[in-house]
Amino acid sequence: MTEEAFDVMVVGSCMTDLVSQAPRLPKAGETIHGHKFFIGFGGKGANQCIQAARLGAKTAMVCKVGKDFFGDNYIRNFKDNGVHTDFVGQTSDAATGAASIIVNNAGENAIVIVAGANMLLGSGELQSALPAVSHAKVLVCQLEISPQTSLRALRMAQENKVKTIFNPAPAIPDLDPDFYRVSDVFCCNESEAELLTGSSVANVEEACRAGQELLKRGCGSVIITLGPQGCVVLKARESSPKHVPTAAVTAVDTTGAGDSFIGALAFYMARDPTMPLEEMARRANEVAGVSVQAVGTQVSYPFKRDLPAELF
Numbered sequence: 001m002t003e004e005a006f007d008v009m010v011v012g013s014c015m016t017d018l019v020s021q022a023p024r025l026p027k028a029g030e031t032i033h034g035h036k037f038f039i040g041f042g043g044k045g046a047n048q049c050i051q052a053a054r055l056g057a058k059t060a061m062v063c064k065v066g067k068d069f070f071g072d073n074y075i076r077n078f079k080d081n082g083v084h085t086d087f088v089g090q091t092s093d094a095a096t097g098a099a100s101i102i103v104n105n106a107g108e109n110a111i112v113i114v115a116g117a118n119m120l121l122g123s124g125e126l127q128s129a130l131p132a133v134s135h136a137k138v139l140v141c142q143l144e145i146s147p148q149t150s151l152r153a154l155r156m157a158q159e160n161k162v163k164t165i166f167n168p169a170p171a172i173p174d175l176d177p178d179f180y181r182v183s184d185v186f187c188c189n190e191s192e193a194e195l196l197t198g199s200s201v202a203n204v205e206e207a208c209r210a211g212q213e214l215l216k217r218g219c220g221s222v223i224i225t226l227g228p229q230g231c232v233v234l235k236a237r238e239s240s241p242k243h244v245p246t247a248a249v250t251a252v253d254t255t256g257a258g259d260s261f262i263g264a265l266a267f268y269m270a271r272d273p274t275m276p277l278e279e280m281a282r283r284a285n286e287v288a289g290v291s292v293q294a295v296g297t298q299v300s301y302p303f304k305r306d307l308p309a310e311l312f
């Protein structure tokens with residue numbers, strides 16, 4: 001490759017959020033009036049990639065969108081954020097992934113997700129991205145695309161000694177055990193840890209125990225995020241789990257906080273692989289802590305210029 005290698009590559013999902021705010025959720029067959037509508041950029045893969053890019057990582061997204069307005073618009077969004085789009089495919093066989101969301105005045109919601117084009121991302125696209133993936137510093141995957149595509153991408157990275165971060169979200173109960181073995185860092189939230197271990201994860205102590213269980217399944221390290229409590233970090237060669245607390249902030253909207261954390265983690269892993277994982281997690285807590293202080297998903301993600309210099 002003549003071009004400089006990517007710091008962070010994400011193989012994952014893109015979704016357009018179509019959000020309507022209404023006094024209440026409609027019943028079957030009913031039409032009601034809402035008071036606000038907006039379109040947001042979402043999808044776990046894209047969110048994570050955009051956060052890494054905003055911190056200054058050289059990023060590329062491997063994903064599939066529809067040959068439609070939302071797909072064109074999403075490609076524009078990647079470009080606006082400095083994300084390379086050479087591996088963003090467009091298909092006429094399915095629509096761009098979309099989440100139709102209705103939020104009522106109590107903050108409750110009803111959501112229909114149509115994964116659409118995301119499910120058509122497969123081995124063809126991975127093969128085209130292989131030369132870039134094999135030279136990247138960090139590869140990140142989640143579960144909003146076909147799990148087999150994620151697993152194949154992670155294997156591809158591992159075979160080429162590229163560091164991997166796997167975020168098993170949204171969680172599936174019958175996760176292929178190979179996912180643990182191909183993860184340098186296995187990073188999930190409390191509910192995912194609960195589903196995967198079958199034990200309650202409601203506090204730091206339980207998270208440490210769940211982390212130990214996940215670690216035994218073969219990953220290099222485990223991070224379990226704990227909302228306002230920060231996260232716990234466990235490393236395969238170290239016996240004791242570490243709690244990494246975070247500063248108290250006034251949270252207004254935690255949507256997308258987990259993705260902000262993972263995008264930041266990927267940035268730090270690519271920039272300085274010798275930095276202790278706890279320190280990367282401490283800094284990722286701080287980045288995600290900024291995202292919860294603003295409404296929305298990607299629009300709430302901080303840029304390097306918004307953050308204290310000590311994080312860089």
Ligand SMILES: Nc1ncnc2c1ncn2[C@@H]1O[C@H](COP(=O)(O)OP(=O)(O)OP(=O)(O)O)[C@@H](O)[C@H]1O
Pocket residue numbers: 189190225226227228229230231246247248249251254255256257258259261284285286288289292
């Ligand atoms: N209330 C909060 N105060 C400070 N930091 C927070 C808060 N909520 C989340 N964070 C930060 O974001 C990280 C991820 O949050 P969380 O564990 O809630 O992930 P998540 O459940 O995947 O989030 P979401 O589903 O809302 O995107 C936390 O580890 C922490 O660093």
Ligand SMILES: [K+]
Pocket residue numbers: 253254255256257291292293294295296297300
């Ligand atoms: K937010």
